[in-house]
Amino acid sequence: MVKFIGALCIISGCGYLGLNIAQMYKKRVELLRMLQSGLNLLETEINYTSTPLPLALKRVADKLHSESRILFEHAGRLLSNKKGVTAGEAWREGVKVLVKEIPLTNEEINILTLFGYGLGISAKEDQLKNLALVKEQLHMAEMRAVQRMEKHQRMWQYLGFCLGAVVVLILI
């Protein structure tokens, strides 16, 4: 009986782990989509209402849900606190906090980090070009993330349980 319960624990534990990994692929795709939506909102704030970044980032965060809001919320809060933090620094800190929640690939982190370097320091025209570029890059990254998801999601959904079963077999 104890062995049976132990085996069940191992299989369900490994299965859960596998499901989590599979879920992560999906979450990453969703995050990349939401980030693009967030950047679209930011573009509206910059282009049509010329809202300064501390308020613009907060407004974007208020309209987003899920983890994507973390980046905008954290960067906006840092900028509002007025401790001599530049927009670029605030944005990069936001990226760091976001990565803790959802592990992004190095390429995706680079895209977001590089965008921060130009944030707020130039005229509207340049800001819009910078936004268009980062959205394009995120779109490409999303396409790649979708491919990865299609390739690995199903595999991990089963692999966890299979690995659990193998471990149980070895132990028995």
Added chain:
Amino acid sequence: MTTITISKENKVTKMISSEVFESNTWLQALPNNIRHLMEHNLKFYLQNIEEIRMRIQRPLLIRMGLKEVTVDPDRKLTNDYGRGYLVRREDIEQGMEILSQSSLYAWEDELKNGYLTIPGGHRVGIVGKGVLDKGRIKTLKEISGLNYRIGREVPGCADKLLPSLINEGHIYNTLIISPPQCGKTTLLRDVVRQLSDGIPRLHFSGVNVGLVDERSEIAGMYQGQPQFFIGLRTDVLDACPKAQGMMMLIRSMSPRVVATDEIGREEDIEALYQALQAGVNVITTVHGHSLKELQERPVLKELLRWGYFERLVFLSRRRGVGTIEAVWDGKTLERMSS
């Protein structure tokens, strides 16, 4: 080298530090190094500072009244400018970062005009290299100098003047005349506030006032909120060209009085006549030293000859900022009081 001594004996400078900093919100808009200097070494002078000028690789200049001083390496005020704190490029860049809230794109119109308004209603003048678009300035880049102009609110500074501007509920069209930095805007702000709130001692109930604040100096609007007391019945058209703004206000808000700063352009005259036709009184200001000088200016001479302004108020700094030198009757061109 001379070390400047400025009296610390006035009541205001005896405020405790935290109150001093709270009442000087403009400190937050300074670059870190300069803010540090102000907060730690010049805190007793904060109430006297009128202007802080920063130019790259030149000494920091602080104007208090008629004195202009700098800060020496021992962090003392001096007029030996050679020993003054040299403003660095980083100071200016940091200043711009703070002033624009890291969002230069949001202030393109303001940069085009060469100034930003900061919380507290103070203004910061900006110079740099112009970026042109079809021959017109589109924005500024390579910012090389900042001028923080600290706006002061002096409630009650118009008390002595107001009896000359009101007669049994009628408000005279008034022109306030003075050289720069004699307190025209401060006086106008207090006139607007009192007309708007009402003046019990003159049995004058408040009236709707329309304020066209082209340079955001009178109300000091910041994100839709006036930073100075301008009265409870005052509507502000911020950063709008005077002539256009005056006509807009007359049509949209039906004010009894329209106030604006520094008239002098051709189109202003048309707006003034429109106000007259609509039965709206006008209170405004102009740069000038004497009536004779104004009578020689093409735009103003007609208005003065025609007697548009019923009251002419002359200001100076003779006994401090905002000294009312004289009030003239604009129709008879006779001095009314001194």
